[in-house]
Amino acid sequence: MKERPPENFPGEKILPEDTLRLLAQVDPPVGLAERIEARLASTEVADTKHVKRNPWLFSFVVAHPRMIAASLTICSLVGGGAGFYHFHKSATLPPPVRMSPGSMGAAGAIRVAPAGVLPPADAPVRTVPKNFHGRAVVQAGAKPRPKGVGVPNTPPKAEKVDTPQQ
Amino acid sequence: MGTSSAQISRVQPSSWMGSTFIPDTETQTGNSAEAITALVEQYSTTLYRVAYSVTRNIAEAEDAVQEAFLRVLRHRNELGEIRDHRVWLIRIVWNIVLDRKRRAKTRPETEDIDECARLLVSSSISADQYAIAAQQHANILRQIDRLPEKERRVLLLAAFEELSTAQIAEVLKTTESAVRARLFRARRQLQATMEKEWRRV
Numbered sequence: 001m002k003e004r005p006p007e008n009f010p011g012e013k014i015l016p017e018d019t020l021r022l023l024a025q026v027d028p029p030v031g032l033a034e035r036i037e038a039r040l041a042s043t044e045v046a047d048t049k050h051v052k053r054n055p056w057l058f059s060f061v062v063a064h065p066r067m068i069a070a071s072l073t074i075c076s077l078v079g080g081g082a083g084f085y086h087f088h089k090s091a092t093l094p095p096p097v098r099m100s101p102g103s104m105g106a107a108g109a110i111r112v113a114p115a116g117v118l119p120p121a122d123a124p125v126r127t128v129p130k131n132f133h134g135r136a137v138v139q140a141g142a143k144p145r146p147k148g149v150g151v152p153n154t155p156p157k158a159e160k161v162d163t164p165q166q
Numbered sequence: 167m168g169t170s171s172a173q174i175s176r177v178q179p180s181s182w183m184g185s186t187f188i189p190d191t192e193t194q195t196g197n198s199a200e201a202i203t204a205l206v207e208q209y210s211t212t213l214y215r216v217a218y219s220v221t222r223n224i225a226e227a228e229d230a231v232q233e234a235f236l237r238v239l240r241h242r243n244e245l246g247e248i249r250d251h252r253v254w255l256i257r258i259v260w261n262i263v264l265d266r267k268r269r270a271k272t273r274p275e276t277e278d279i280d281e282c283a284r285l286l287v288s289s290s291i292s293a294d295q296y297a298i299a300a301q302q303h304a305n306i307l308r309q310i311d312r313l314p315e316k317e318r319r320v321l322l323l324a325a326f327e328e329l330s331t332a333q334i335a336e337v338l339k340t341t342e343s344a345v346r347a348r349l350f351r352a353r354r355q356l357q358a359t360m361e362k363e364w365r366r367v
Contacts, residue, residue, distance in 0.1 A: 013364060014299060016356050019306040020325035022286040028214040029224055032231070036206050039232050040239055 198242035206235055209252060212328070213259045219322045220263040222282040222307070230266065234259040250336075256329070257337045279307050309359045317352035324349050 213234055217227035237258055238245070248254045283304035287296050310318060323334045324345075331349075335342045 014302040014306065016306045016310070016353075016360055017325075019286060019303050020310075020321065022303070023219050023282070023307075023322075024215055024325040024327070026215055026218050026285060028211050029228060032214060032228060033206050033210045035228070036210055036232050036235050037203065040202065040206070040235060043236055043239060 198245055201245050202235065202238055202242060205238065205251060205255065209255050210235075212252070212326075213255055216256050216323075216326065217259050217263045218282075219325070220260075220267060222278040226266065227263070230259055230262045233262050237262075250333070252328075253333050253336050256333075260323075260337055279304050279311075283307060305363060306360065309356060309363065312359070313352055313355060317348045317355065320345055320348040321352040321356070 210231055213231045214227055217230040217234075218224070221227050221230065234255060238255070245251075280300070283300045286303045287299045289296070291299070310321065313321065319338060320334060323329055323337060324331075329337070331342050331345050335345045338345065
């Protein structure tokens with residue numbers, strides 16, 4: 001880049017290094033340092049306001065109570081909201097069931113013999129044994145059933161009573 | 167251009183470093199206030215030039231310099247540990263402008279280049295010469311913008327006479343050999359493109 005452009009190029013050429021050199025020597029705007037210091041001052045004052053010590057609280061930093069108050073407020077808001085939206089009555093649970101061995105579950109199962117079924121005390125006593133061969137059994141001393149069509153027994157007719165004519 | 171503690175302490179603090187500091191750290195803060203004021207007085211121009219070489223916008227460059235000093239203010243307690251304040255400050259402002267440029271990629275830079283090119287031309291020449299020179303500067307700036315990013319950064323920083331290769335390497339967090347190699351490639355590539363441009367014209 002130190003070589004000048006060839007002579008056959010018309011006009012005066014500006015070399016890249018000239019541009020770079022001029023770029024590195026640009027004059028800053030007037031009052032740059034003052035503006036920087038002013039901005040630093042404003043930032044510094046803002047910072048010191050936040051961490052200024054309070055003599056009444058034994059040099060307890062003022063920023064801390066604010067932070068604590070803010071966090072408490074946020075916590076109460078969040079907790080209150082959560083309580084409001086997630087409220088439900090807690091159900092009372094029944095007392096726990098104590099399972100006797102063998103009643104439920106396979107782990108505690110034991111063999112229990114079935115109890116015999118007894119008839120009720122006022123049940124009629126069967127005198128004739130039950131036929132187990134499929135045929136009817138005529139009891140001794142039983143009358144034969146009448147043959148033919150059965151006629152229902154009619155009640156005796158009442159006597160005709162004359163009623164006076166009017 | 168180096169800064170010693172004696173130089174810093176000679177500069178009187180401005181009025182903004184008043185009595186608003188916490189008593190137990192008053193001495194320390196007062197010293198850092200003086201140091202920051204000295205840094206502003208001494209390096210604001212250099213930082214502005216570094217920022218302007220990247221942004222090519224007066225307002226943005228000034229804002230970047232202010233932001234850099236605000237960062238210094240936040241880390242004022244570490245000022246004593248800094249070996250070279252100039253390189254440290256240049257690195258801060260360099261990172262700020264690169265970060266801002268990365269965020270504002272969509273903003274058109276054509277107007278900034280033309281404005282910057284006009285700023286580079288001396289006003290003592292005739293209007294015709296002024297226009298031609300401004301156009302040539304603008305062309306060169308556009309060619310610089312077309313360079314790869316790493317080469318372009320080294321080229322811009324190398325234009326500052328007060329920055330050595332080692333200091334450029336410190337600002338860019340790389341090695342001196344890498345800086346030399348990038349600078350060589352950037353100059354060669356820029357020369358080639360400019361020769362093409364001259365032939366075309």
